[in-house]
Every structure is written in C-alpha cells, then in structure tokens.
Amino acid sequence: MNYLDKIGFQDISQFQVDFDIKYSTTDNFVQQKIYDQDFKMLHKDAALRLENATLYAKTLGYKIKIFDAFRPISAQRKMWNIVQNPDYVSNPDTGPCCHCRGIAIDLTLTKDDIEIDMGSEFDFFGGLSHHDSKDITNKQRESRIILAGIMSISGFCSIRTEWWHYQLPNYQNYEKIEYNP
Ligand SMILES: C[C@@H](N)C(=O)N[C@H](C)C(=O)O
C-alpha cells in the first residue's frame, strides 16, 4: 500500500472512462511535462462521485474523458510559476488547489470516441472557456450544460472560468498533498 492509498486515495485507472493525462506529456499550456507519472488517483470521496458520473454519462450516450485528476503541490507550483492568474491556476500556497487535495477533475465528454465540441480547447485561459461566454454556439452551450448536469447531480461544483474543471464542495476538509513517487 503506498502513501496515497493510506490517506484515503483511490486508483481510478480501471474506471469506465478514457484518459488523456495532459500534464505527463508536452501537450499542455506550459508545453513541458509537469510530472513524469500519470496520477490516475482521487480521494475516495471524489472517486465515488466520479463513478456515479460515469453512469449518468453512459445513460445519456456519452463517456467521460479525464485530462487531470490528483496533482501534487509541486506540479501545481510549476503551473503557477507560468500562469499567476487564480481564475485559471490555483495558487499552491493560498488557493483552494483542489487537484492537490485529490478532489478535482478536469474532464470532457466523448461520443463514439470523439470529443464533444465544448467551444474552447481544454486549458484555453480566456473568456471563451467561461460558463457564461457569449461567444459560443447554442450547441456548445448545450454540451457544457450536459456535462455540468452530469457532474452536478454526482455531487461536484463548477468554477466560473473553466468549463472542464469540477471539484467537491467543502475543500477545506481535505488536505493538500505533496507526493513524489
Ligand atoms: C490548470 C487548470 N487545468 C486547472 O485545473 N485550474 C484550476 C483553477 C486549478 O488550478 O485548480
């Protein structure tokens, strides 16, 4: 049993979802690897809710694709050093940093293995990614609302500025984790 298991984290690698863990590749907003290992881990409270979300998505004919889940504080710091804008990257010292607590997921929906058009790319840091963007089509808005509905009835909250980011409420109940495997 490793440290993350001991503190109540759960491996989500076998869930009925697809993974495209962007920060273990160079295909991300910093264009460099943020960490070497794919962390397909969440706190068990979030993992349980994600499992429900996969079922709701399936009912509607979709599958969930995960871009990121748990990320250690050091990974968050690398991001913060590049983008010091709390609308898009949480401050590792003073921000909620829900990924570092294992209770946030960056995700989208797919149908027949094709990503649904949500109106902006993942990690596009601008108004087009905001839930209330006026510059997306009705279809793109509808797709975001479907994702929001799935995540909301599963127990997650959204943030205003990123259509792909969902987190558990009461983040103060979970500690930020540093982890170097
Ligand atoms: C970096 C982006 N994918 C993200 O997760 N942003 C939120 C605000 C965070 O850093 O917690």
Ligand SMILES: [Zn+2]
């Ligand atoms: Zn996120």
